[in-house]
Amino acid sequence: MEKRVRVRFAPSPTGPLHMGGVRTALYNYLFAKKHGGDFLLRVEDTDQGRYVPGAEAYIIESLKWCGIEPNEGVGYGGPHEPYRQSERKPMYRAYAEELIAKGWAYYAFDTSEELDAIRKHAEAAKMPNWQYNSISRMTMKNSLTLPEDQVQARIANGDPYVIRFKMPRNEEVRFHVIIRGWVVFSSNELDDKVLFKSDGMPTYHLANIVDDHTMEITHVIRGEEWLPSAPLHGMMYRAFEWEAPQFAHLPLILKPDGNGKLSKRDGDRLGFPVFPLEWKDPETGAISSGYRENGYFPDAFINMLLLLGWAPGNNQEIFTREEMIEAFSIERIGKSGSKFDPEKTKWFNQQYLRMTPREKLADLLMPFIRSNGYSVSKEYAMQVCDLMTERAVFVADMMQGTYLFEAPKTYDADAVSKKWKKGESGALMTEWSGVLGTLEPFTSEEIESRFKQFITDKGLGMGAVMPLFRLMLTGTLTGPAASAVAALVGKEEVQRRIAAGVAALES
Ligand code: GLU
Numbered sequence: 001m002e003k004r005v006r007v008r009f010a011p012s013p014t015g016p017l018h019m020g021g022v023r024t025a026l027y028n029y030l031f032a033k034k035h036g037g038d039f040l041l042r043v044e045d046t047d048q049g050r051y052v053p054g055a056e057a058y059i060i061e062s063l064k065w066c067g068i069e070p071n072e073g074v075g076y077g078g079p080h081e082p083y084r085q086s087e088r089k090p091m092y093r094a095y096a097e098e099l100i101a102k103g104w105a106y107y108a109f110d111t112s113e114e115l116d117a118i119r120k121h122a123e124a125a126k127m128p129n130w131q132y133n134s135i136s137r138m139t140m141k142n143s144l145t146l147p148e149d150q151v152q153a154r155i156a157n158g159d160p161y162v163i164r165f166k167m168p169r170n171e172e173v174r175f176h177v178i179i180r181g182w183v184v185f186s187s188n189e190l191d192d193k194v195l196f197k198s199d200g201m202p203t204y205h206l207a208n209i210v211d212d213h214t215m216e217i218t219h220v221i222r223g224e225e226w227l228p229s230a231p232l233h234g235m236m237y238r239a240f241e242w243e244a245p246q247f248a249h250l251p252l253i254l255k256p257d258g259n260g261k262l263s264k265r266d267g268d269r270l271g272f273p274v275f276p277l278e279w280k281d282p283e284t285g286a287i288s289s290g291y292r293e294n295g296y297f298p299d300a301f302i303n304m305l306l307l308l309g310w311a312p313g314n315n316q317e318i319f320t321r322e323e324m325i326e327a328f329s330i331e332r333i334g335k336s337g338s339k340f341d342p343e344k345t346k347w348f349n350q351q352y353l354r355m356t357p358r359e360k361l362a363d364l365l366m367p368f369i370r371s372n373g374y375s376v377s378k379e380y381a382m383q384v385c386d387l388m389t390e391r392a393v394f395v396a397d398m399m400q401g402t403y404l405f406e407a408p409k410t411y412d413a414d415a416v417s418k419k420w421k422k423g424e425s426g427a428l429m430t431e432w433s434g435v436l437g438t439l440e441p442f443t444s445e446e447i448e449s450r451f452k453q454f455i456t457d458k459g460l461g462m463g464a465v466m467p468l469f470r471l472m473l474t475g476t477l478t479g480p481a482a483s484a485v486a487a488l489v490g491k492e493e494v495q496r497r498i499a500a501g502v503a504a505l506e507s
Contacts, residue, residue: 005037013055016279041073092202104239178248295394408475472501
């Protein structure tokens with residue numbers, strides 16, 4: 001029987017979640033859904049020096065906003081509770097000791113001062129990159145070099161120690177990763193990593209392996225920055241005699257110019273958010289912007305991330321959630337980094353704005369209308385949406401047409417000087433206002449056909465008269481069709497605006 005697919009997103013709560021992290025969570029989520037499996041959230045908080053308050057809550061809220069919620073893990077419960085590594089602390093020691101008993105790990109008592117001194121020495125001797133490894137370990141203070149009674153005495157005495165992995169010498173480490181295929185390493189390139197510290201905390205490597213195993217993870221899908229750890233992890237699975245999960249490493253997300261990895265610091269500096277939600281640094285109070293607060297639809301954000309590293313094999317760009325799940329496969333994740341494109345991200349938002357039903361759009365627009373001090377019915381807001389969606393990327397953009405809510409206060413000076421003929425234009429508009437007064441029903445179509453007739457009768461051209469009408473209505477020459485604006489604001493309002501405009505421009 002095939003094993004049930006179980007994947008995990010395992011962030012460390014060291015700050016806000018970068019959009020690369022959201023992409024990792026998304027790909028895990030899609031893979032789990034596609035295979036009817038589980039998507040877990042595990043919080044890897046063993047490095048207490050880097051713990052940032054609020055980061056965990058931020059991560060959970062971000063996943064919620066994106067609609068990629070785990071079905072097991074921190075905040076969700078499940079059969080492997082707890083899912084926070086700091087709360088799992090008591091279980092790791094036994095695993096480190098198991099490796100010692102099997103001859104795959106050892107106690108090391110070298111202090112950090114001693115290790116620093118050795119590294120400095122090595123550098124001075126033009127041998128940088130000194131490593132604690134299969135050769136150097138035999139000259140260090142550890143349970144491989146010290147007599148057993150001394151080792152026990154030191155531990156009993158409370159001397160600080162770490163437990164290190166005993167990386168074998170001259171072994172070829174071969175393992176298969178899904179996106180890259182076979183990776184071959186010589187164990188001689190790998191050092192004896194610390195697995196456990198005497199404060200009782202495991203390091204990332206031990207906790208990660210033990211948890212993936214005990215939580216029955218079948219596929220590890222994570223960022224490429226973890227690829228260098230994969231040989232060690234493969235070795236550790238061998239040492240524990242556990243079946244390893246399958247590994248897939250996601251390509252980097254690059255800066256828009258392709259020059260290097262898109263980092264947490266790039267965001268606002270380059271003029272776009274790198275975080276899903278706004279983040280306030282608890283120490284400095286500095287605010288970093290978020291996609292949510294910038295007016296993005298979560299589905300547009302997710303759709304953009306889907307294609308930032310994965311390709312469907314055809315030219316489909318817009319995916320519903322179901323289509324994403326259906327189409328997703330790890331095999332179609334690219335090998336090379338993907339350039340982040342902020343303009344394309346806006347394009348996605350525009351597409352989603354256009355796909356949003358007018359009822360829903362009006363609900364989203366209402367708060368903006370209110371906060372601008374206007375009060376209109378929902379039906380009116382829906383008609384505003386009908387006129388403005390084509391011109392908007394974000395819901396807030398639809399407020400650019402303030403003339404849909406109130407008469408213009410100013411008239412575009414450039415347009416006035418080009419189009420308005422004092423003495424002539426005012427009379428023309430007043431006459432047109434009279435014509436409009438007789439128009440029934442006052443719809444966009446009726447206004448438009450009546451307007452055509454009006455200029456034909458006068459022997460005038462569209463280009464001479466339409467701008468005047470627009471100016472009266474909106475104060476500018478851009479925006480939706482004048483007839484549509486007029487129909488929306490209503491006959492009396494149109495006549496008032498024409499009267500006010502004529503008075504202002506003729507004086
Ligand atoms: N805690 C690691 C991180 O923050 C997880 C790496 C992994 O998925 O194995 O990225």
